[in-house]
Amino acid sequence: MTLITGLTVHDVRFPTAAAGDGSDAINKGDYSATYVVLDTAEGTQGFGLTFTNGRGNEITCAAVRALEHHVVGHAVEDLCTAAGQRTITADVQVRWLGPEKGVVAMAAGAILNAVWDLRARLDGKPLWRLLAELPTADLVAAVDxxxxTDALSPEEAAAILDGGLDGYGERLAYATEHGFPSYTTSVGWLGYDDEKVRSLTRQAVKDGFDAFKMKVGGPIEDDVRRAGIIRAEIGPAARLMMDANQVWDVGVAIANMERLVAFEPYWIEEPTHADDVLGHAAIQRALGERCKVATGEVAANRVIFKQLLQAGAIGIMQVDACRVAGVGEVLAELLLAAKFGVTVCPHAGGVGLCEYVQHLSFFDYLRVSRSMEGRMVEYVDHLHEHFTDPVRIANGRYVLPERPGYSVELRPESIAQYSFPEGPVWNA
Amino acid sequence: MTLITGLTVHDVRFPTAAAGDGSDAINKGDYSATYVVLDTAEGTQGFGLTFTNGRGNEITCAAVRALEHHVVGHAVEDLCTAAGQRTITADVQVRWLGPEKGVVAMAAGAILNAVWDLRARLDGKPLWRLLAELPTADLVAAVDxxxxTDALSPEEAAAILDGGLDGYGERLAYATEHGFPSYTTSVGWLGYDDEKVRSLTRQAVKDGFDAFKMKVGGPIEDDVRRAGIIRAEIGPAARLMMDANQVWDVGVAIANMERLVAFEPYWIEEPTHADDVLGHAAIQRALGERCKVATGEVAANRVIFKQLLQAGAIGIMQVDACRVAGVGEVLAELLLAAKFGVTVCPHAGGVGLCEYVQHLSFFDYLRVSRSMEGRMVEYVDHLHEHFTDPVRIANGRYVLPERPGYSVELRPESIAQYSFPEGPVWNA
Structure with missing residues (x-):
C-alpha cells in the first residue's frame, strides 16, 4: 500500500481565446487546466488535470481542495476501487453540488486521474498497459x-473483460506497429476564414490524415459552404465529421442535417443540448443510416451514457477523460458501450486531452472492444509542448505511449509561465 | 432602468449535521447558503441564495464571483429577460463547467433570484404578485x-399565461383566504428513531397537517416498519409520501416499492439517480396508478424537466427555486408542467427553500396551473428564524406572503453568527 502524503492544485491557463483557436458555436476559451499533483513518502508523484475553458478554473481548483481530505492520508490502491472513488463522488455534503456532475465531477476527475497516474508510475507502466494487464476482478472492482445495473451487471462486465484476454498478444503487436487511427479538428474552427480552412485542410491531408472534423452551428449557409470546401479538399473517400457544440434545438438540428448530409458526414456531434437524451434519440431516428449521432464530451457520468445507449440515441460515444470522475468512471462507460455495441471515439483537444485519451482507446482496443473499426481518437495540434510526455502522431495515427503514467504531467516551466493570475503570461 | 452597483456573497452555514436533522439515505449536511446581496445607487437591495449542504459552499461562492461581471453595472430589467439570463448561464468560458448544471447553475440561481427579488422590491410587491401581474409578453420574454421548443413553443406558453388571466381575481381571493396546502417532512428523517418519528407525527397531526413525508432508502425492513408507524398515526385518509433520495437502482426501486405501496403512498420521490430519466420512466410504468413518481430537487435545468415530462417519467414535478438558474428557469419549468398536465409540488426545506417556493406555488396557482388539486408545498420546520420575512403556516397551509421581494433576506445577526469560517458558531 502506498499512502498519498500531499496534494497540490495549480490554476494553469493558456491565452488561446485571442487566437480564435478552439472557437466554436458556443465556446471561446482560454484553454486551462485544474492541475493536481500528488505526493508520496518515497517520492513518486502522480499528475492529473481537468480541462476547463478559462474563467472559472479557480472554481474547479476550489472543488479539488474541498475533496482533498478524501485523498491525503489514503492509499493509492484503495482509491483505485469503486468504494474509494465513491468516498470522493458521494461525499455526504459535497455530493449536493452535483450530484456527480459539473464542477465537482470534474474536480473528482482531476484527482482520480492523478491517483491512477500515480499507480501506473509506481508499477512502471503507461496507464493503458496497467489497465490492460489488470486481472478482470480488479477492473470490475474499479467500476461503480x-x-x-439495469444496463450492465458486474458479471456482464467481467465477461467482456475476460473476452479481452483472447487474442490480446496479437492486438498488442498490431497496436505497437500501427498505432491508433486519429482525426484532426484543427482545420475547421468557426473562428477561421474560408482560406485558412482550405489551407489547413490541404496541409492535414499532406500530414497523412484521412479524417477531419469541422465545426458547424453558425449560419447554415456558412456551414454548407465550409462543408463543401473541406469535402472538396479531402475527396470522397476520407471521413468528414461535423460538430455543432449543442447550439441547435432538436427540430433545427434535424432540418439543418437534412442539408448537411449531402456532404456525407460520418457523424454529427453534439447536435443539441448535451443533457437531452431523448432529443439525441429523435435526431438519430430522423437521420437513420445516413449519419451517426455522436456526443459525450460534456456527459457528466455513467448514468447519462447508460441512457444514451438504452435510448439508441448515439452511434458514436465520445467519452472524455476528465469531465467525469476519472479512470473508474470511464471504465464503466467503455464497458457500457461494449455491451450495447456502440463505437467509442474519445473527445480530445483542449489541454492534455489527447495525452489522456490515447491511453483509453488503446486499452479499449486491447481489452474491451477488440476492434479499431470506425474508431478514431480526436487530435488537435495545440499545447502539446507543455507536457513532459506529449502524444506522438505518425501518418495521422497515435503512437502507443511508452512512458509510465497517464501522460499529463506538465513541464515545470509551463506551470510557472502560465499560472493564473500570477504567471508572467498573465502579467505582460 | 435600475443599475446594479455592487454584489456581495456570504458563505453562511448552520451546524445541522450533528443533530441528525436533514439526514437521509445519501446526505448528512450542515445546511448552508451561498447568500448574495445586490446593491443599487438609490439604496434598494436584492437578496438571493442557493442552498448547499455544508462542505463545498465556498465553491458556489467562488462561482458567484466568477459570474459577477455579468451583473454589476447591468440593469435589473435586462437581467430579468431570457437574453439577460443567458449572459450568465451561457458565458462562453464558464458554461464549460456545467453546462447549465451543478455549481454554476446553482450560483446563477442565487444571483438571478437576487435580481428578481430586487425587481419585486423596486415594484413594492411580493415576488408571486410581481409575476402574476406581469403581462404575458413580459413573462414569455423571461423564459429561455x-x-x-420541441416540447413548448413561445406561443403555447403565451396561451397558458393568457388563460391564467381568466378567473384570476377569484383565485386570488381564494388564496388570500385559504393559503396553499403544505406537507411536512419533519417527521421522518432517517436519523430519527421510531419513538421520535411517532411523537413528531402525532404532533404534526395536531398542528393541522394532513400530508406527511418520510425518508426511505435504509434497510427495506426499517422502511416498511416506519411506514407502518406513520400510516397508523395519520390514519387512512391523510397523504403519505416517501423519499428515497436516489439511493436505489432501478430494479431495486421497483422491488422495494412493491412492498411499500401497501401503505398507499401518494408519491415516491427520487427513487433512483436524479439523472436517470429513462429509469424514472421505467419505475413509473411499473407502479402505474398505484403511486406517482416524483423528482426534481436536483434536476439541473429545463432540458431535464422537459425529458421527464416527454418520457412520462413523473406524476409530480418538484421544482427547486435555486438549484436551477433562478426565476426565469423555473418559469420555463412551470410552463412545461402545465403543457404536459403534470402536478407541481416544489421542493423545500434546507435553508430558505420554503421562503422561496411559496411564491412559486402561489404564482403557479394564480397564473399557470389554476388548480390546487393534489398540489402541496413542502414544509420543514427548520431555520426560519434566520429570515426577516419567514414563512407563515396556519392549519398546515402556507399563508400568502405580503412583504415585497422573494423572502430570503437573512437577518444581519444570523449572517454574522453563522458566517463560515469566521462566525462565532464555527469558533466555539
Whole structure:
C-alpha cells in the first residue's frame, strides 16, 4: 500500500481565446487546466488535470481542495476501487453540488486521474498497459455499478473483460506497429476564414490524415459552404465529421442535417443540448443510416451514457477523460458501450486531452472492444509542448505511449509561465 | 432602468449535521447558503441564495464571483429577460463547467433570484404578485426557450399565461383566504428513531397537517416498519409520501416499492439517480396508478424537466427555486408542467427553500396551473428564524406572503453568527 502524503492544485491557463483557436458555436476559451499533483513518502508523484475553458478554473481548483481530505492520508490502491472513488463522488455534503456532475465531477476527475497516474508510475507502466494487464476482478472492482445495473451487471462486465484476454498478444503487436487511427479538428474552427480552412485542410491531408472534423452551428449557409470546401479538399473517400457544440434545438438540428448530409458526414456531434437524451434519440431516428449521432464530451457520468445507449440515441460515444470522475468512471462507460455495441471515439483537444485519451482507446482496443473499426481518437495540434510526455502522431495515427503514467504531467516551466493570475503570461 | 452597483456573497452555514436533522439515505449536511446581496445607487437591495449542504459552499461562492461581471453595472430589467439570463448561464468560458448544471447553475440561481427579488422590491410587491401581474409578453420574454421548443413553443406558453388571466381575481381571493396546502417532512428523517418519528407525527397531526413525508432508502425492513408507524398515526385518509433520495437502482426501486405501496403512498420521490430519466420512466410504468413518481430537487435545468415530462417519467414535478438558474428557469419549468398536465409540488426545506417556493406555488396557482388539486408545498420546520420575512403556516397551509421581494433576506445577526469560517458558531 502506498499512502498519498500531499496534494497540490495549480490554476494553469493558456491565452488561446485571442487566437480564435478552439472557437466554436458556443465556446471561446482560454484553454486551462485544474492541475493536481500528488505526493508520496518515497517520492513518486502522480499528475492529473481537468480541462476547463478559462474563467472559472479557480472554481474547479476550489472543488479539488474541498475533496482533498478524501485523498491525503489514503492509499493509492484503495482509491483505485469503486468504494474509494465513491468516498470522493458521494461525499455526504459535497455530493449536493452535483450530484456527480459539473464542477465537482470534474474536480473528482482531476484527482482520480492523478491517483491512477500515480499507480501506473509506481508499477512502471503507461496507464493503458496497467489497465490492460489488470486481472478482470480488479477492473470490475474499479467500476461503480451504482445506478447502472439495469444496463450492465458486474458479471456482464467481467465477461467482456475476460473476452479481452483472447487474442490480446496479437492486438498488442498490431497496436505497437500501427498505432491508433486519429482525426484532426484543427482545420475547421468557426473562428477561421474560408482560406485558412482550405489551407489547413490541404496541409492535414499532406500530414497523412484521412479524417477531419469541422465545426458547424453558425449560419447554415456558412456551414454548407465550409462543408463543401473541406469535402472538396479531402475527396470522397476520407471521413468528414461535423460538430455543432449543442447550439441547435432538436427540430433545427434535424432540418439543418437534412442539408448537411449531402456532404456525407460520418457523424454529427453534439447536435443539441448535451443533457437531452431523448432529443439525441429523435435526431438519430430522423437521420437513420445516413449519419451517426455522436456526443459525450460534456456527459457528466455513467448514468447519462447508460441512457444514451438504452435510448439508441448515439452511434458514436465520445467519452472524455476528465469531465467525469476519472479512470473508474470511464471504465464503466467503455464497458457500457461494449455491451450495447456502440463505437467509442474519445473527445480530445483542449489541454492534455489527447495525452489522456490515447491511453483509453488503446486499452479499449486491447481489452474491451477488440476492434479499431470506425474508431478514431480526436487530435488537435495545440499545447502539446507543455507536457513532459506529449502524444506522438505518425501518418495521422497515435503512437502507443511508452512512458509510465497517464501522460499529463506538465513541464515545470509551463506551470510557472502560465499560472493564473500570477504567471508572467498573465502579467505582460 | 435600475443599475446594479455592487454584489456581495456570504458563505453562511448552520451546524445541522450533528443533530441528525436533514439526514437521509445519501446526505448528512450542515445546511448552508451561498447568500448574495445586490446593491443599487438609490439604496434598494436584492437578496438571493442557493442552498448547499455544508462542505463545498465556498465553491458556489467562488462561482458567484466568477459570474459577477455579468451583473454589476447591468440593469435589473435586462437581467430579468431570457437574453439577460443567458449572459450568465451561457458565458462562453464558464458554461464549460456545467453546462447549465451543478455549481454554476446553482450560483446563477442565487444571483438571478437576487435580481428578481430586487425587481419585486423596486415594484413594492411580493415576488408571486410581481409575476402574476406581469403581462404575458413580459413573462414569455423571461423564459429561455433554447432547447425546449420541441416540447413548448413561445406561443403555447403565451396561451397558458393568457388563460391564467381568466378567473384570476377569484383565485386570488381564494388564496388570500385559504393559503396553499403544505406537507411536512419533519417527521421522518432517517436519523430519527421510531419513538421520535411517532411523537413528531402525532404532533404534526395536531398542528393541522394532513400530508406527511418520510425518508426511505435504509434497510427495506426499517422502511416498511416506519411506514407502518406513520400510516397508523395519520390514519387512512391523510397523504403519505416517501423519499428515497436516489439511493436505489432501478430494479431495486421497483422491488422495494412493491412492498411499500401497501401503505398507499401518494408519491415516491427520487427513487433512483436524479439523472436517470429513462429509469424514472421505467419505475413509473411499473407502479402505474398505484403511486406517482416524483423528482426534481436536483434536476439541473429545463432540458431535464422537459425529458421527464416527454418520457412520462413523473406524476409530480418538484421544482427547486435555486438549484436551477433562478426565476426565469423555473418559469420555463412551470410552463412545461402545465403543457404536459403534470402536478407541481416544489421542493423545500434546507435553508430558505420554503421562503422561496411559496411564491412559486402561489404564482403557479394564480397564473399557470389554476388548480390546487393534489398540489402541496413542502414544509420543514427548520431555520426560519434566520429570515426577516419567514414563512407563515396556519392549519398546515402556507399563508400568502405580503412583504415585497422573494423572502430570503437573512437577518444581519444570523449572517454574522453563522458566517463560515469566521462566525462565532464555527469558533466555539
Amino acid at each position: 455499478f451504482n445506478h447502472i | 426557450f433554447n432547447h425546449i
